[in-house]
Amino acid sequence: MSWLQREAAEEQPPGQLWVHDLGGAGPSWRVQGVFELLANSPLGRWRWQLGEARSPALSLLEGRRRSAQLLVLVDEPSAGYTALMGVLQAAALLGNEPLAFLLDLSEDVARKMGAHIQTQAAALGLDHVHTVWVGEMEACAQQLGRTLLQMTGLRAAFLSGPLRLQVQAVLPGAGLAVRGELLQGSVAPGERVRLLPSGQVLVVRAVIGVGNSMPLCGDVVTLDLEGDAEVEPGDLISAANDPVESEDEFQVRLICDGRQTLSETADWQLCLGPAQRLRRVHVQELRADEQDPGRGLLARLRLDAPVAFEPSSALGPLRMFSLHEAASGRSVAAGMLVSPCRAASNIHRQAVSIDKQARAALKGQQPCVLWFTGLSGAGKSTIANLVEQRLHALGQHTYLLDGDNVRHGLNRDLGFSDAARAENIRRVAEVAKLMVDAGLIVLTAFISPFRAERDLARHLLAEGEFVEVFVDAPLAVAEQRDVKGLYRKARRGELKGFTGIDAPYEAPEHPELRLDTSRGTADMAADAVVALLLARGMLGAGDAATAASVRAAFAPVLHAPAAQAPQPRA
Numbered sequence: 001m002s003w004l005q006r007e008a009a010e011e012q013p014p015g016q017l018w019v020h021d022l023g024g025a026g027p028s029w030r031v032q033g034v035f036e037l038l039a040n041s042p043l044g045r046w047r048w049q050l051g052e053a054r055s056p057a058l059s060l061l062e063g064r065r066r067s068a069q070l071l072v073l074v075d076e077p078s079a080g081y082t083a084l085m086g087v088l089q090a091a092a093l094l095g096n097e098p099l100a101f102l103l104d105l106s107e108d109v110a111r112k113m114g115a116h117i118q119t120q121a122a123a124l125g126l127d128h129v130h131t132v133w134v135g136e137m138e139a140c141a142q143q144l145g146r147t148l149l150q151m152t153g154l155r156a157a158f159l160s161g162p163l164r165l166q167v168q169a170v171l172p173g174a175g176l177a178v179r180g181e182l183l184q185g186s187v188a189p190g191e192r193v194r195l196l197p198s199g200q201v202l203v204v205r206a207v208i209g210v211g212n213s214m215p216l217c218g219d220v221v222t223l224d225l226e227g228d229a230e231v232e233p234g235d236l237i238s239a240a241n242d243p244v245e246s247e248d249e250f251q252v253r254l255i256c257d258g259r260q261t262l263s264e265t266a267d268w269q270l271c272l273g274p275a276q277r278l279r280r281v282h283v284q285e286l287r288a289d290e291q292d293p294g295r296g297l298l299a300r301l302r303l304d305a306p307v308a309f310e311p312s313s314a315l316g317p318l319r320m321f322s323l324h325e326a327a328s329g330r331s332v333a334a335g336m337l338v339s340p341c342r343a344a345s346n347i348h349r350q351a352v353s354i355d356k357q358a359r360a361a362l363k364g365q366q367p368c369v370l371w372f373t374g375l376s377g378a379g380k381s382t383i384a385n386l387v388e389q390r391l392h393a394l395g396q397h398t399y400l401l402d403g404d405n406v407r408h409g410l411n412r413d414l415g416f417s418d419a420a421r422a423e424n425i426r427r428v429a430e431v432a433k434l435m436v437d438a439g440l441i442v443l444t445a446f447i448s449p450f451r452a453e454r455d456l457a458r459h460l461l462a463e464g465e466f467v468e469v470f471v472d473a474p475l476a477v478a479e480q481r482d483v484k485g486l487y488r489k490a491r492r493g494e495l496k497g498f499t500g501i502d503a504p505y506e507a508p509e510h511p512e513l514r515l516d517t518s519r520g521t522a523d524m525a526a527d528a529v530v531a532l533l534l535a536r537g538m539l540g541a542g543d544a545a546t547a548a549s550v551r552a553a554f555a556p557v558l559h560a561p562a563a564q565a566p567q568p569r570a
C-alpha cells in the first residue's frame, strides 16, 4: 500500500447528515440513540451535525452547501403546520432537494403529520420527501438508514454527467495529490482533467477510492495527478472537455439569518461548497426581491478571484454558498448563485428571423469551420491560405483566423502555458462559431495542441460543421523548415515550452482529413481539402449552377489518384 493509499483509506469520511431541528430543543435521547445506531450501522457510517436554529431556508442551504443529506427533526406536535410549510418551501426554493423528516411523536400524530407533509410536498412539486417515525430505536435506525441510502442513491443519477470533483485537501508529499468529493461523473486513470478556475489541464495517474470498487458520486476520492499546477482547496476538477465556467461577479439570492441585517459597506467573506475556503467578497446592489419578498434578498457579488460555478446545476457545492463577517468569521447568510454578471447581463436571447440558414442561403453556401491543426511549421497557414484562395475564386464567402494574427489582437494577453493555449483555442472556437452563424466558411490555423480543446470547438458547432484537418509533418521535417527560427531557439534552450520540443502535441485520432505535408506539395494538400468539401456536398449548396461549376473546376482533383493527393481518412 502506497503512502497515498494508506492516507486515503484512513481518512475516508462517513456520510454527513445535516439536522434542522424544527422545535429548537435539540434531539431527544431517543433520537440521539437512533443516530448512535446509525453511526455504526452497515447502512452507512452516518455522522450527524445539528444546524444552528435559524430560518429553514438558511439551514437547509447550509446543509446542501456542505453536501450533506438533509434531515428535519419534528419533535413537538405544536411545531405547527406553518413551520413545516416553511421547510417545504425552502426545499422547493433549493430545487427539489431530497429531504427526510424524522417524526419524534406519538404514532398517531406522526401518521397524520406524515400524510400532511406528503400532501404539501406533492403540491409544491417535491418528489423526494421522506418521513420516518421514531418508534422502536433499532427499527427506526434501520428505516432511516435505508431512507438515507435512497436519498444518496438519487445522487448516483449524477454518475452519468461530466466529472465534477471539489478539492477539499491537497495532500503533502511527493507529486500532486488531492482529495475531494466526487460530485458528479466518474474518473479513471489516464484521463485528462481540467483544474478550475485556473484552467490547467492535468492527467490522472491513479484514483484511490473506497476499496477497489469504482468510486460513486458522494464518495471521497484521492487523485494522484501528473502535471504541474497550483491547487487549492475549493478548486474544482472537471472533465477536460466539459468544464464548468469560472467567474468573479454574480447575481445572487441571499437568505439572511433573521437577526442580521446586511450592509454593502461591511467586509464579507464567501465560502462556496463544502471546501471551507473563504474568499473576500464585495456585496453590491443589495435589495429586497419585490416580486417575491419571501425568497430573500437579491444582490450582486464581486469576488477577489474567479470561482468555478454552475448555477443551473443540481449540485449544491457548485451554486450554494455561505456568507461570513470578515472580522468575526461568523456566518450571517447563505445564498445561491443565480447567474454570472458578464458585460452582457440583462440581455436575453431573442428568437431572430434571419438565422444561420437564411444568411448561408443568401451566400449560396454551407457554413463550416475548417480546423487546421499541427506542429509549428507543419504547413497550416500555407495550406489554409491556398484553400481560402480557391474557395474565394469559387465565389464562396470565407474568413481565415490565423494563430499569429489573432495573437496580435483578440488574444494578445495570452502566452503559451497550457491554460493560455486552452483559452486561446476557446476564444477562437467561439469566434469561429459566430462566423459560422454569419454564414461563412471559416478556416482556422492554430497549433491547437490539445485534443480536449479541439473537441470543445467541435461541440460548439452543429453536426458536420466542424472539419478537422490534421496537417501532419514529422517533427524532423517541421524543424528542418524552421520558418521562424523558433525550433533553433527552442533547441538552444532560449525558448521554453515550444510545441514538439518541450511542450506536448496531441495528434488528432479521427480527423476528417489528414495531410502528410512531408510527401505532397502545399497545392495538392489544398486541393484535397476542397475535394473533401465537394465530396461532402458542402460547396455550391445554394444553387445547382454554382454546384456544377465548382465540380467542373475541381474535376481533376476529384479524380486524382491517391498517390498525388492525400486522401481523407475513412
Ligand SMILES: Nc1ncnc2c1ncn2[C@@H]1O[C@H](COP(=O)(O)OS(=O)(=O)O)[C@@H](OP(=O)(O)O)[C@H]1O
Pocket: 375, 376, 377, 378, 381, 403, 404, 407, 416, 421, 424, 425, 445, 446, 447, 448, 449, 484, 486, 496, 497, 498, 499, 503
Ligand atoms: N512556445 C511556443 N510554442 C508554439 N508556438 C510558439 C511558441 N512561442 C511562439 N510560438 C509561435 O506562435 C505560433 C503558435 O500559436 P498558436 O496560437 O497557433 O498556438 S496554440 O495552438 O494556441 O498553442 C507558432 O506559429 P505557427 O508555426 O504558425 O504555428 C509560433 O510561431
Ligand SMILES: Nc1ncnc2c1ncn2[C@@H]1O[C@H](COP(=O)(O)OP(=O)(O)O)[C@@H](O)[C@H]1O
Pocket: 374, 375, 376, 377, 378, 379, 380, 381, 382, 383, 445, 481, 483, 516, 517, 518, 519, 520, 521, 522, 523, 525
Ligand atoms: N506540403 C506542404 N504543405 C505546406 N507547407 C509546406 C509544404 N511543403 C513545404 N512547405 C513549407 O513549409 C512551411 C510551412 O509554414 P507555415 O505554413 O507557416 O506552417 P504553420 O502553419 O505550421 O505555421 C512553409 O514555408 C511552406 O512553404
